[in-house]
Amino acid sequence: xxxxxxxxxxxxxxxxxxxxxxxxxxxxxxxxxxxxxxxxxxxxxxxxxxxxxxxxxxxxxxxxxxxxxxxxxxxxxxxxxxxxxxxxxxxxxxxxxxxxxxxxxxxxxxxxxxxxxxxxxxxxxxxxxxxxxxxxxxxxxxxxxxxxxxxxxxxxxxxxxxxxxxxxxxxxxxxxxxxxxxxxxxxxxxxxxxxxxxxxxxxxxxxxxxxxxxxxxxxxxxxxxxxxxxxxxxxxxxxxxxxxxxxxxxxxxxxxxxxxxxxxxxxxxxxxxxxxxxxxxxxxxxxxxxxxxxxxxxxxxxxxxxxxxxxxxxxxxxxxxxxxxxxxxxxxxxxxxxxxxxxxxxxxxxxxxxxxxxxxxxxxxxxxxxxxxxxxxxxxxxxxxxxxxxxxxxxxxxxxxxxxxxxxxxxxxxxxxxxxxxxxxxxxxxxxxxxxxxxxxxxxxxxxxxxxxxxxxxxxxxxxxxxxxxxxxxxxxxxxxxxxxxxxxxxxxxxxxxxxxxxxxxxxxxxxxxxxxxxxxxxxxxxxxxxxxxxxxxxxxxxxxxxxxxxxxxxxxxxxxxxxxxxxxxxxxxxxxxxxxxxxxxxxxxxxxxxxxxxxxxxxxxxxxxxxxxxxxxxxxxxxxxxxxxxxxxxxxxxxxxxxxxxxxxxxxxxxxxxxxxxxxxxxxxxxxxxxxxxxxxxxxxxxxxxxxxxxxxxxxxxxxxxxxxxxxxxxxxxxxxxxxxxxxxxxxxxxxxxxxxxxxxxxxxxxxxxxxxxxxxxxxxxxxxxxxxxxxxxxxxxxxxxxxxxxxxxxxxxxxxxxxxxxxxxxxxxxxxxxxxxxxxxxxxxxxxxxxxxxxxxxxxxxxxxxxxxxxxxxxxxxxx
Numbered sequence: 049x050x051x052x053x054x055x056x057x058x059x060x061x062x063x064x065x066x067x068x069x070x071x072x073x074x075x076x077x078x079x080x081x082x083x084x085x086x087x088x089x090x091x092x093x094x095x096x097x098x099x100x101x102x103x104x105x106x107x108x109x110x111x112x113x114x115x116x117x118x119x120x121x122x123x124x125x126x127x128x129x130x131x132x133x134x135x136x137x138x139x140x141x142x143x144x145x146x147x148x149x150x151x152x153x154x155x156x157x158x159x160x161x162x163x164x165x166x167x168x169x170x171x172x173x174x175x176x177x178x179x180x181x182x183x184x185x186x187x188x189x190x191x192x193x194x195x196x197x198x199x200x201x202x203x204x205x206x207x208x209x210x211x212x213x214x215x216x217x218x219x220x221x222x223x224x225x226x227x228x229x230x231x232x233x234x235x236x237x238x239x240x241x242x243x244x245x246x247x248x249x250x251x252x253x254x255x256x257x258x259x260x261x262x263x264x265x266x267x268x269x270x271x272x273x274x275x276x277x278x279x280x281x282x283x284x285x286x287x288x289x290x291x292x293x294x295x296x297x298x299x300x301x302x303x304x305x306x307x308x309x310x311x312x313x314x315x316x317x318x319x320x321x322x323x324x325x326x327x328x329x330x331x332x333x334x335x336x337x338x339x340x341x342x343x344x345x346x347x348x349x350x351x352x353x354x355x356x357x358x359x360x361x362x363x364x365x366x367x368x369x370x371x372x373x374x375x376x377x378x379x380x381x382x383x384x385x386x387x388x389x390x391x392x393x394x395x396x397x398x399x400x401x402x403x404x405x406x407x408x409x410x411x412x413x414x415x416x417x418x419x420x421x422x423x424x425x426x427x428x429x430x431x432x433x434x435x436x437x438x439x440x441x442x443x444x445x446x447x448x449x450x451x452x453x454x455x456x457x458x459x460x461x462x463x464x465x466x467x468x469x470x471x472x473x474x475x476x477x478x479x480x481x482x483x484x485x486x487x488x489x490x491x492x493x494x495x496x497x498x499x500x501x502x503x504x505x506x507x508x509x510x511x512x513x514x515x516x517x518x519x520x521x522x523x524x525x526x527x528x529x530x531x532x533x534x535x536x537x538x539x540x541x542x543x544x545x546x547x548x549x550x551x552x553x554x555x556x557x558x559x560x561x562x563x564x565x566x567x568x569x570x571x572x573x574x575x576x577x578x579x580x581x582x583x584x585x586x587x588x589x590x591x592x593x594x595x596x597x598x599x600x601x602x603x604x605x606x607x608x609x610x611x612x613x614x615x616x617x618x619x620x621x622x623x624x625x626x627x628x629x630x631x632x633x634x635x636x637x638x639x640x641x642x643x644x645x646x647x648x649x650x651x652x653x654x655x656x657x658x659x660x661x662x663x664x665x666x667x668x669x670x671x672x673x674x675x676x677x678x679x680x681x682x683x684x685x686x687x688x689x690x691x692x693x694x695x696x697x698x699x700x701x702x703x704x705x706x707x708x709x710x711x712x713x714x715x716x717x718x719x720x721x722x723x724x725x726x727x728x729x730x731x732x733x734x735x736x737x738x739x740x741x742x743x744x745x746x747x748x749x750x751x752x753x754x755x756x757x758x759x760x761x762x763x764x765x766x767x768x769x770x771x772x773x774x775x776x777x778x779x780x781x782x783x784x785x786x787x788x789x790x791x792x793x794x795x796x797x798x799x800x801x802x803x804x805x806x807x808x809x810x811x812x813x814x815x816x817x818x819x820x821x822x823x824x825x826x827x828x829x830x831x832x833x834x835x836x837x838x839x840x841x842x843x844x845x846x847x848x849x850x851x852x853x854x855x856x857x858x859x860x861x862x863x864x865x866x867x868x869x870x871x872x873x874x875x876x877x878x879x880x881x882x883x884x885x886x887x888x889x890x891x892x893x894x895x896x897x898x899x900x901x902x903x904x905x906x907x908x909x910x911x912x913x914x
Contacts, residue, residue: 060771082509090164091185092153094134097146097176097320098201106134106151108172113155113184116165116213119225126225131170146320164191165215168208169199176200176248176319182211183837191215192841198217198314201249207236215844216254216387218702219714230587234714238584238829245311252583253312254725255287255300260616260632263296269617272633273298278457280636281729283573285611286312286580286604303612312614313583315911316604318691325828326914332467333819338363353814354808359775359805360412362818363404371663405772406884413881415776418537421551422513423880425478429766429888430562431680431778434505434760437475437656440466444482444501450502450519451532457516461506461870473657473674474507480557481521483638487630496626497784497807501554511677514874518550531783536576545800552778552807559771559779560625562763564635569617571760572607572912573635574642577726578752579604585718591702592715594843595695595749598832599756602913611891624809624817626780644727648751649688653681677877679886680762682869686862687758687834687889687908692750694855699746701848706741715739719748722723757834760907762888768825769884769904774814775804783807822903824914829901834908835859835893859891864888 090113098104101241110133115126134151171177182193192214200207210233212226222230240253261271275282287310293299303310308323318326353359407415414420425434441450458466461474467476484500485490490497499520505513514539520530535544535550579600588594612622621631646655650671653659659671660679673681681746703709709717719739724731737744752899771777783806786792808814832838835856843849870878870885878886882903892907 054325058736066112079668086159086160087156087356088159088187090129090157090161090184092155092167093185093219093525094153094169094182095180096151096153096177097148097180097319097571098175099146101141101148101659103137103139103147104134104173104175106137106178109151110170110172111153111155112168112208112226113157113164114166114168115162115227116163116215116223116225118160123228126166126223127157129157129161130600135748142709153258162191162225165213165226166210167193167546168210169353170200170202170208172202174201174203184536185394185843186589192844194321194839194842194892196315196838197315198248200314204248206244212587212589213844214594214841215253215589216594216702217589218591218708218712219587220711222589226589226633229590234584234587241287242289244291245287245313247309247311247822248314250313250315252578254284254577254728255289257282257632258298259288259290259300259302259611259613261293261296261299262302262617263293263299265618267295269618270296271629272636274632275729280633282636282639284577284580284726284728285607286316286576292397294588300615302514307408308609308612310608312604312608315583316579316600316602316603318602319830322828322830326561326823329823330819333822337815337819352808352810354802355803356412356775356801356805359814361410362815372678378773392581399700402770405776406769407776407882408773409882410883414880416548416856417881418515419512421555422515424770425476425505425513426675426681426884427679427880428875429763429770430558431678432566432652432731433558433561434476434478434656434658436473436674437470437477437504438657440470440475442477442479442481444485446453446528448528448530452502452504452517452519456534456536457506459503460516461513468726469506473660475516475906476505476507476675477512478505478554478558478855480504480554480561483499483561483634485523485555486527487634490630491627492522494628496628496780496784497689497782498556498626498780499553499784503554507675510876511675511874515551518547520550520553520555526821535785542800543798545796545804546785548800548804549807552775552804553785556626556778556781559777560627560632560634563625563779563838564627564631565638567760568610569635569639570642570647571605571755571763573612573639574644574647575600575603575752575756575912576607577722581718581721581726585721586714587792590714591698592718592749595698598837598842598910599753599833601911603911604757605639606912606914620816621818622777624820639729643733644728644748644751645737645757647872648747649684649754651683679869679875679878680889683862683866683886683889684758684762686865687859687891688750688754690855690858690862691753691834692746692760693858694851695750695753696742697851698848699742699749701750701845701851703742703745709745710749714743728794756911757907758889760912763823764914765827765907766888766905767821769905771821772825774808774817774820778808778814779817780809780813781807782809791838825903825905826909826914827901827904829910830906830912831901831913832910833893834910836910856893859893863890863893 089751092111099578099881108129112131113129118127119125120127132155133154134153135153138148138150140148165188167184169179176198179195179197179199184191193211194214195211197209202208209792210229237250237252239253239435241253242610245251256273258273260274272280274280275284285458288300290303293301308327425431441452443449454466461469466473466475481500481502484498488498488500501521504520505517506516508514518535519531520535524530533579534549538544538547582593582596582600615632619628622628625631627634643664646652650659651671653671653673654661658678660674662670662672671686693807716739723736739745783792786796809817866887866889869875872878887906889908890906
């Protein structure tokens with residue numbers, strides 16, 4: 049009996065709540081209606097950044113989620129959830145006027161919805177925002193999405209934006225629920241090749257460089273179309289579809305450089321902070337280097353520096369750093385007034401913080417040292433041109449021999465004969481002869497004075513390169529005749545001063561080749577077609593897309609800006625480099641020599657004779673360096689091996705045999721399009737790798753990643769250290785080396801230093817060049833370095849993530865070895881007379897992007913991002 053007098057019910061050994069749940073479960077197993085109504089909840093987090101003063105109302109942003117495992121029989125695609133709007137916006141970061149927010153969603157789906165693998169997002173706000181990442185939480189897992197994309201208003205795009213999760217698969221392994229979505233997304237990205245591209249378009253297509261000229265300004269701004277012809281072959285760029293010029297029907301009309309506004313597909317645009325940071329860096333450099341008496345500077349042949357002291361004053365913290373006068377008026381056309389005020393304020397706060405170029409920071413005369421002159425060819429900002437001399441005397445393609453005589457150099461070889469020294473790989477040459485000779489008459493008719501040059505050097509017993517002789521050449525009366533002058537090193541007197549003038553001409557040649565060919569053409573320009581093909585032919589679900597995408601960050605946008613202000617008619621290159629208006633034609637000529645299979649570091653070193661093949665199979669590079677203290681090559685080979693091993697393991701995980709590579713329809717279409725369209729002018733060349741084996745795939749991908757990361761870093765981020773002081777690397781000369789008996793020779797004898805300064809670029813050209821390399825040498829705050837990813841969940845595969853962590857650790861160990869070599873006193877080329885340690889291939893994997901921003905002289909970004 050209970051307290052109410054009622055009889056007790058028989059107790060059960062099973063608690064009521066448990067019994068009830070069992071009953072419900074049993075009923076649901078037999079009742080399909082109950083089973084269909086049972087629901088699960090998907091929770092989403094979305095990280096966005098925007099530049100608006102107010103946060104975006106969440107109700108204007110909606111999301112729908114696709115199942116990656118369950119197919120909707122009506123659409124043939126994955127099941128699609130109901131719409132859910134953003135809620136609970138939470139600010140997590142403010143920087144450079146950009147606000148980062150986290151928004152959340154909840155979506156109820158039936159229990160048979162399956163695993164989410166994609167979502168679509170719709171922006172009904174009037175402004176764009178940047179979607180960094182998303183995650184969707186189910187009952188048993190979190191699915192990650194790396195987005196890094198601008199989301200434009202639906203009124204402009206007319207369609208929702210689709211994102212796939214970070215899980216990768218080959219086309220043949222695509223879940224049935226995602227097959228159609230994968231195909232539709234690639235079709236959308238390819239477009240139809242018609243119409244002018246709008247800011248919000250995500251369409252990738254190819255075009256020639258038909259937008260460098262501006263004939264509407266006058267016939268002097270007409271430039272040839274690069275690409276699409278035998279005369280002017282060139283890599284392709286991203287298509288913009290702008291209308292053609294009225295004055296030059298083959299030329300595309302040019303956008304105005306106001307606010308750096310030029311089209312690239314929206315996913316290739318800089319992130320929220322970078323464009324503003326880049327503009328700020330440009331203004332800061334321009335104001336510092338160009339502002340004193342700036343109204344006089346843009347004129348042709350503006351005054352030269354009168355003394356080295358006056359030249360060194362360029363870097364003084366006491367210079368005027370106000371945005372005023374003609375500069376203020378012109379900058380107002382480029383940058384919003386509010387932004388200009390912020391930059392002006394920031395410059396006042398940071399007054400005096402401009403870095404001194406390293407070449408003069410410890411010894412302001414180290415740049416004149418002959419051993420420093422030689423060292424920079426293997427450890428400076430352009431260490432990729434020097435070659436081992438195998439034939440003496442050197443000769444051009446017509447068989448015209450150099451005028452350098454064996455007798456004048458043999459006495460400088462530390463007891464070696466010339467043949468002995470060459471046999472042991474101890475004679476080297478910096479060759480800037482053949483590519484310049486055909487153009488010199490045109491170049492020298494435009495107020496500059498240029499030679500073709502050959503410089504011979506000897507490898508001393510201490511591992512340093514000693515200059516032996518310089519030959520400067522001008523074209524003769526016919527293509528088979530040349531006028532040569534040969535100069536020898538000297539320590540003092542007239543011959544030493546003449547030698548210094550000859551070195552300046554060599555350095556101008558090297559600076560031009562560095563900027564136009566090694567840097568612009570062989571990294572920036574040749575990589576862009578690979579980016580376009582990747583976006584058009586490899587789904588974001590494809591593992592090779594996932595591998596390559598970090599190495600393409602910001603490249604198309606920076607290349608578009610180069611077309612806007614750097615390589616165009618009247619652009620910066622035409623102002624500061626001695627070829628002037630034929631800069632890009634020279635670049636075009638040298639593209640004819642470009643071969644993708646020679647761009648990997650070991651292949652490049654073999655081609656230049658800087659290494660020989662090594663039969664030792666335990667040597668992962670399969671080469672031996674002739675010059676053991678070659679910092680670029682020594683550090684670079686370690687980076688190359690680490691990249692290649694990482695790429696090999698990555699590819700081997702997804703491709704179990706060569707048949708899988710041949711059967712990958714997306715991969716084959718990608719490689720075919722690179723050859724037939726992206727580098728279409730070289731389609732018939734037989735040196736292209738056949739994409740039929742794992743080894744060819746690995747070599748191709750390693751080469752591409754090497755170019756975009758380490759090679760570009762070695763050529764770019766040391767520019768301010770070496771080029772920032774123009775006498776060390778002038779970009780043009782305004783006088784020839786004077787001939788004895790002439791009026792100019794008398795002027796030279798009277799004051800050799802003053803003559804040297806008059807031979808250098810004028811004030812404006814030097815100032816503009818210094819401002820340019822200041823900007824180019826800076827890492828930005830959103831840099832992502834080799835061995836790092838933008839998010840820890842960048843790929844949904846634990847095996848690959850663990851292998852990537854090993855790759856990062858290998859790079860850290862390489863960093864340690866680089867610094868050990870820099871401290872080794874026996875390795876004299878690691879520092880040289882200027883005491884600049886070689887860190888251009890120091891990965892800087894341990895640094896955060898914010899702490900490593902600015903001019904650091906180290907760090908390998910994943911991509912060509914500046």
